[in-house]
Amino acid sequence: MTTSSMQQSLPLQTELVRRARQRRFWHVVRYLFLVGSGLMFAFPLFWTVSSSLQTWQELRSFEPHLLPSVPQWTNYADVFAAVPYARWLGNSFLIVAITIPGTVLTATFTAYAFARFDFHGRDLWFILMLSTMMIPRVVTFIPQYLLFFKIGLINTYIPLTIGAWLGGGAFMIFLLRQFIMSIPRDLDEAALMDGASPFRILFSIITPLMKPALTTVAILTFLGDWNDFFGPFIYLNKPALFTAAVGLRTFQYIPLETTDPRDHLLMAAAAIMTIPMIVLFIGAQRYFISGVVLTGLKL
Numbered sequence: 001m002t003t004s005s006m007q008q009s010l011p012l013q014t015e016l017v018r019r020a021r022q023r024r025f026w027h028v029v030r031y032l033f034l035v036g037s038g039l040m041f042a043f044p045l046f047w048t049v050s051s052s053l054q055t056w057q058e059l060r061s062f063e064p065h066l067l068p069s070v071p072q073w074t075n076y077a078d079v080f081a082a083v084p085y086a087r088w089l090g091n092s093f094l095i096v097a098i099t100i101p102g103t104v105l106t107a108t109f110t111a112y113a114f115a116r117f118d119f120h121g122r123d124l125w126f127i128l129m130l131s132t133m134m135i136p137r138v139v140t141f142i143p144q145y146l147l148f149f150k151i152g153l154i155n156t157y158i159p160l161t162i163g164a165w166l167g168g169g170a171f172m173i174f175l176l177r178q179f180i181m182s183i184p185r186d187l188d189e190a191a192l193m194d195g196a197s198p199f200r201i202l203f204s205i206i207t208p209l210m211k212p213a214l215t216t217v218a219i220l221t222f223l224g225d226w227n228d229f230f231g232p233f234i235y236l237n238k239p240a241l242f243t244a245a246v247g248l249r250t251f252q253y254i255p256l257e258t259t260d261p262r263d264h265l266l267m268a269a270a271a272i273m274t275i276p277m278i279v280l281f282i283g284a285q286r287y288f289i290s291g292v293v294l295t296g297l298k299l
Helices: 003-052 057-060 074-082 085-116 123-135 137-150 158-165 170-181 184-195 199-211 212-226 230-235 242-251 265-296
Strands: none
Touching: 003 085, 003 265, 057 265, 074 085, 074 265, 085 123, 085 199, 085 212, 085 242, 123 170, 123 199, 137 158, 137 230, 158 230, 170 184, 170 212, 184 199, 199 212, 212 265, 230 242, 242 265
16 A cells, blocks of 8 residues: 555544544433433332331431331331222222223224224214313213212222223224224235125234234223222222222321321332332333334324
8 A cells, every 4th residue: 555545544544433433422422311311210119119118207307218227118018907908909900900801892993993994974083083182081070970970880880991891092092093004905805805704804814913002002001090090089989999099098097096107108009009010011011112103103
């Protein structure tokens, strides 16, 4: 290599090195930002678990304690001894066990109709259905409560579960419709030529391809009903029927022998309540993320 060619290659090598260093720098910045964001969003969960292992004196002290001086593992046993929390957890599981199949089944039927059938006023009905998402939930609570009160369904789980078997909600229908529309119609036409009925096409061809979307609907339904406080608080007045979300509020009024604050038991009960959600998301996060991405939504 001549001297002139070496002199010409030096600036090029310098530029490549500079660009490589710049890429590494932005990679480090990106990872630091993601780690910092992850720690920030995980801090409430960390604080809940840490607080659940402290005494009420530590929680009420002026100086915050990130970690308990002596972990109080008995707080978790005291939760079940103070109130029927195991029964309340079972009630919450019962509600989600009713609503998840109902939402998945009825939302699938409705979404399939909107995505594959051309009936009169289809687009208008779809727009009207989506417009219900703009109505605040609190606006409809009074007429719904009066309706269920008149027919004697207060202190039952029907007001909390019947909606799941009547369509499952506008958002769930919209999500599944978007997923079904991404499936080529050629599959439907080929099945029709073979003599398959619309129900056979739905259950044998489309539904197996909808696993990510159906898992997303199931997870969102579980999270919504598991964390729902307002609905059970309005319709359920008997302590034996309380859900775990409503049961958390009772820790402010537990009739114990002492009048000591029970914030540590409240945090322990909240930590117990988050366990099913964490396990569900970790076990199904692959399908959940796929379902969100494939339906065109953003996390």
